[in-house]
Amino acid sequence: MPDAGKLNLRILWDGKTVYGVEVKSTRPPAYRLLPGRSPDEAVQLIPLLYGVCGKAQRAAALAAVSSAQGRDVPQLEELEQGVLCEAMQEHLWRLLLDWPKLLGFPLPEAQFVRWHAALNALATGHGDAENLLAELHRALLGMTAEEWRRVDTQAKLFECLKAGDGLLAPILKALEYREIHLDFAGEQAQGDFLPRWTASDVSRNLAAQLGGAFAALPQLDGKPLETGALARTRHMPLLRDALRRAPTGLLARLIARLVDLLDSVSARGRIGHDGRGLSVVQTARGMLLHHVRIESGRVAEYWIVAPTEWNFHPQGALTGLIGLREGNAARLMETAQLFVLSLDPCVEFEIEVIHA
Amino acid sequence: MCLAIPARIEELIVPCNAIVDLGGVRKEISLALVEDVVVGDYVIVHVGYALQKLDQEEALRTLELFAEMGALAELRAELGESAT
Numbered sequence: 001m002p003d004a005g006k007l008n009l010r011i012l013w014d015g016k017t018v019y020g021v022e023v024k025s026t027r028p029p030a031y032r033l034l035p036g037r038s039p040d041e042a043v044q045l046i047p048l049l050y051g052v053c054g055k056a057q058r059a060a061a062l063a064a065v066s067s068a069q070g071r072d073v074p075q076l077e078e079l080e081q082g083v084l085c086e087a088m089q090e091h092l093w094r095l096l097l098d099w100p101k102l103l104g105f106p107l108p109e110a111q112f113v114r115w116h117a118a119l120n121a122l123a124t125g126h127g128d129a130e131n132l133l134a135e136l137h138r139a140l141l142g143m144t145a146e147e148w149r150r151v152d153t154q155a156k157l158f159e160c161l162k163a164g165d166g167l168l169a170p171i172l173k174a175l176e177y178r179e180i181h182l183d184f185a186g187e188q189a190q191g192d193f194l195p196r197w198t199a200s201d202v203s204r205n206l207a208a209q210l211g212g213a214f215a216a217l218p219q220l221d222g223k224p225l226e227t228g229a230l231a232r233t234r235h236m237p238l239l240r241d242a243l244r245r246a247p248t249g250l251l252a253r254l255i256a257r258l259v260d261l262l263d264s265v266s267a268r269g270r271i272g273h274d275g276r277g278l279s280v281v282q283t284a285r286g287m288l289l290h291h292v293r294i295e296s297g298r299v300a301e302y303w304i305v306a307p308t309e310w311n312f313h314p315q316g317a318l319t320g321l322i323g324l325r326e327g328n329a330a331r332l333m334e335t336a337q338l339f340v341l342s343l344d345p346c347v348e349f350e351i352e353v354i355h356a
Numbered sequence: 357m358c359l360a361i362p363a364r365i366e367e368l369i370v371p372c373n374a375i376v377d378l379g380g381v382r383k384e385i386s387l388a389l390v391e392d393v394v395v396g397d398y399v400i401v402h403v404g405y406a407l408q409k410l411d412q413e414e415a416l417r418t419l420e421l422f423a424e425m426g427a428l429a430e431l432r433a434e435l436g437e438s439a440t
Binding site: 004028030032033045048049050053054097109116306308347 | 358359360361362388389400402403407408410414417418421422424425426
């Protein structure tokens with residue numbers, strides 16, 4: 001049977017406190033199927049293999065191959081529009097289906113289906129982006145875009161949400177409540193974030209490490225970094241305030257996703273390359289890297305670093321669970337699910353609590 | 357990263373669900389995000405929803421790739437190499 005693999009999180013727990021986490025991946029490195037094929041074939045196969053975020057994967061493949069061949073990326077504007085719409089669909093999926101389900105709220109499925117279809121249309125140049133964004137502000141937050149832009153602290157966010165009837169108000173409130181009641185032994189340290197690098201920055205900063213082993217366990221100077229909406233937005237006053245209140249970042253990641261969704265008016269700059277076969281695409285989950293080396297018209301080397309590799313690194317953000325004081329295994333499992341969903345894995349995830 | 361194994365629609369369930377065969381495992385999914393799907397079509401499934409309809413040729417080609425990948429993984433395991 002074909003296997004897309006999964007991620008597994010083992011939480012080591014002594015009955016009172018979490019003292020370790022182990023993250024394992026059984027996902028096959030599908031990019032190993034590409035060497036030996038023509039560059040065009042690689043570009044065709046990648047979106048078939050990675051169908052869930054197919055637009056971003058295809059754009060990254062086209063940009064990497066074009067870059068290695070010294071050509072401009074064809075139809076860049078259309079590709080960027082597609083990548084943006086796909087990222088907005090992914091954010092809506094988390095916000096409207098996954099978070100309500102995990103926190104025990106009804107799923108606004110009908111609205112989700114309608115907006116998903118509207119974004120499919122926008123990806124192909126149909127529909128009105130401004131109208132859709134105005135509708136999303138109203139429905140999700142009960143605010144106008146103007147009101148949302150003025151929200152610069154967490155307190156102001158909840159004050160504005162209280163005044164409206166946004167779909168996400170109860171979700172945000174419930175997550176805030178869960179997060180402030182988490183009890184940690186010692187100070188919670190905030191993790192490190194991947195800067196918003198261009199492809200040339202990636203080449204310059206990671207050149208010595210880039211390769212297959214790096215693709216499986218990416219890090220910078222020995223440190224795993226978080227990528228995604230929070231990494232992109234953490235300097236904004238609202239997110240700085242949310243992270244200061246709760247360095248675990250559960251609510252901050254959810255707010256960051258919302259910012260990423262609602263402030264993504266421009267699709268420009270989501271796709272870049274270094275002119276030597278390395279491409280970078282900004283997806284909903286964070287930075288997607290592709291690298292190709294072409295020799296005699298064939299792919300000689302290909303590897304992909306997906307955001308999930310950064311965010312679910314064994315020494316990465318999930319180690320934030322270490323030190324959590326929780327005496328109830330079922331509640332510990334629920335908290336672990338909040339951590340995992342906040343980091344948004346792109347594959348199936350299993351959690352086990354190991355009581356030693 | 358999000359690999360997508362094509363799933364074949366085996367049975368339609370009113371109003372908008374379906375049973376799919378995903379590598380030999382039968383699973384109920386929602387068809388709310390796709391249009392005009394009939395029994396025998398292949399779709400990409402993501403967290404319980406059919407995300408996209410594939411044409412038959414694409415789907416079969418993708419399944420072949422996954423089979424090839426499975427064979428590669430087994431070979432590497434036999435040779436004692438890491439699967440990652």
